[in-house]
Amino acid sequence: MQAAPEPVFEATISPLLIALLRGSSGTGAEPAGHATVTRGSCPGDAAGDAPPPAVQLTLRRDGERPLRFDGTLLWCDAQTIPVDGSPSASVQRQVELYRCAHGGVVARIVFDPSEGMAARPVFRAAEIASPEEFRQFLDRNGARDCFAVAPGHHDSRASADLDLLRGPHRTVPPLSPIIAELEGSRT
Amino acid sequence: MNYQMSAAERAPQPGGVADMPALGAMSSYRLPQPGARPLVFSGSELAMAMSFTPELPYWYELNVYRTREQTFVLAIRQFFQSEEQTDIVKAWAFDSLPDLFDRLETYDAGADVRTPHLDLERSAPAELAAAAMDLKSRVIAARTHFAGLVGEFFAQIDAAGNGPV
Numbered sequence: 001m002q003a004a005p006e007p008v009f010e011a012t013i014s015p016l017l018i019a020l021l022r023g024s025s026g027t028g029a030e031p032a033g034h035a036t037v038t039r040g041s042c043p044g045d046a047a048g049d050a051p052p053p054a055v056q057l058t059l060r061r062d063g064e065r066p067l068r069f070d071g072t073l074l075w076c077d078a079q080t081i082p083v084d085g086s087p088s089a090s091v092q093r094q095v096e097l098y099r100c101a102h103g104g105v106v107a108r109i110v111f112d113p114s115e116g117m118a119a120r121p122v123f124r125a126a127e128i129a130s131p132e133e134f135r136q137f138l139d140r141n142g143a144r145d146c147f148a149v150a151p152g153h154h155d156s157r158a159s160a161d162l163d164l165l166r167g168p169h170r171t172v173p174p175l176s177p178i179i180a181e182l183e184g185s186r187t
Numbered sequence: 188m189n190y191q192m193s194a195a196e197r198a199p200q201p202g203g204v205a206d207m208p209a210l211g212a213m214s215s216y217r218l219p220q221p222g223a224r225p226l227v228f229s230g231s232e233l234a235m236a237m238s239f240t241p242e243l244p245y246w247y248e249l250n251v252y253r254t255r256e257q258t259f260v261l262a263i264r265q266f267f268q269s270e271e272q273t274d275i276v277k278a279w280a281f282d283s284l285p286d287l288f289d290r291l292e293t294y295d296a297g298a299d300v301r302t303p304h305l306d307l308e309r310s311a312p313a314e315l316a317a318a319a320m321d322l323k324s325r326v327i328a329a330r331t332h333f334a335g336l337v338g339e340f341f342a343q344i345d346a347a348g349n350g351p352v
Contacts (some may be wrong), residue, residue: 011236011343017251018348020233020284038298060342063334064292096253118242122336148331149243 013179038087054101058106058126067125070101077119081143083117100127107134119146120144213323216252218262218278226278230254236340237334244268247296247336254280261287265299267330268346275299296333 043169052072059067074094082091091113098106113119124141128134218226229254237248247269252260262278279285305318 009236012232013234013347014232014349015314016231016253017233017284017344019349021344022251055195058277058345060338061343062331062338065288065340065341066345071244074265120331122335123338145331146325149335 023162052100056096059098059106060123061125064124067106067127069098069104069106071098071106073097074099074105083113088114089117091119091146093143095138104129109138109141113146115145117147118149122146129145146149213255218260218276218279221275224281226260227347228252228254228256228258228260228280230260233259234340235343236336236343238336238339239266241268243332245272246271247333249286249291249336249340258282258283261290263294272301288341291337294327294333294337299323300329 035132054070054072056068058068076094078092078094080090080092083091091111094108094110094112095107096110098108100106104127106125108125109122110124111122113121118157120143122143123139124137126137128137192290203268213229213231215229217226220226232250232252234251235249237246239246239248245265248262248264248266250260250262250264252262259280259281260278262276264277267274279287279290288334300322302322303318305315307315308320
C-alpha cells in the first residue's frame with residue numbers, strides 16, 4: 001500500500017442557508033430534534049430488553065441527501081479488516097439495520113479506512129424489502145469503493161483483501177430471520 | 188491550475204477590495220460556462236465545499252449562491268494540479284434550493300473525465316483494452332470522489348442546522 005493521497009473534504013455552511021432551509025428569515029424556531037447517526041451504537045444484547053422508541057434518524061449518504069426517517073436501530077455488526085497485511089492499514093466496516101416506524105427496513109453500511117491510506121470513508125444507506133435486496137446492497141457497496149478515488153494506489157494483495165469484504169458473508173445469516181420477521185409484521 | 192477564480196469570476200466592485208468576499212457577503216459574480224454565455228448575477232455565497240488533496244491530480248469545489256432576485260446558483264468547479272490542464276467551472280440557476288440540491292445529486296462527475304487521444308488505426312488491441320480499463324477506473328474515481336464531497340456537503344448542512352435538506 002502506498003502512502004497517502006486521502007482526499008480532504010471541507011464544507012462551510014452559512015447560517016443564512018440554514019435559515020432558508022427552515023423556511024424562515026433566520027430567527028425561526030428550531031426544528032424538532034433528530035439524531036444524526038454517524039455510526040450507530042449497537043443495541044444491547046440482553047434478552048428481554050424492550051425495543052427503544054422510534055426517533056427521527058438521519059443517515060449520511062454519499063452523493064445524496066441524508067436519508068431521514070423515524071425508526072430504531074435493530075442490529076449492527078462492526079469489523080476491522082486489515083488491508084495489505086499491515087496492522088496500521090485497515091478498514092473499519094459497520095453494517096446496520098433499522099426498523100422504520102412505517103414498517104420498512106433500512107440498511108446502512110459505513111467503511112472507514114484508517115488514516116494515511118489512499119482512501120475515503122464510504123457511507124451508503126437504502127431501504128430494503130427482502131433478504132435478497134439486502135444481499136444485493138452488500139454486493140453493491142464494497143470496501144473497494146473506499147479506494148476508488150485513488151486508482152492505482154493499492155496493490156493486488158490489497159485488492160484480494162478487499163474482495164473478502166464483498167458479498168454475503170458472516171453478516172448475512174443472522175439478518176435473514178430479522179428481515180423475515182419484519183416482513184411478517186407488515187402483513 | 189490555471190483558473191483564477193477571484194480574478195475571472197468576480198466582477199469588479201466600485202471602491203471594493205479585490206479579495207474574496209466572506210461567506211454571506213453580497214458581491215457580483217460572473218461565472219463562465221462552457222458553451223454558454225457567462226452567468227452574471229449579484230448575490231451572496233451561502234455555502235461551499237471542496238475536496239482539495241495535494242496528491243491527487245484534481246479536486247472539486249461546490250458553491251451555492253443566493254442572488255439579489257432570490258434565486259439560487261450552483262457552481263461546480265474542477266481544478267487541476269497540472270498547469271497544462273484547464274480548470275472548469277459549470278454553473279446553473281434555480282428557483283429553489285431543492286431544485287439546486289436535485290442537480291447536485293444528479294451531476295455526473297464521470298463526464299468530467301477527459302478521454303485520451305487514441306489512434307484507433309495504429310493502436311494494438313491490448314493497448315486499446317488497457318486504455319479502456321484506465322478510462323473506466325478514472326470515471327469511477329471521479330464519481331466516487333464527487334459523491335463523497337456531495338455527501339460531506341449535505342452532512343455539514345445537516346450538522347450546522349439540524350434541519351431538513
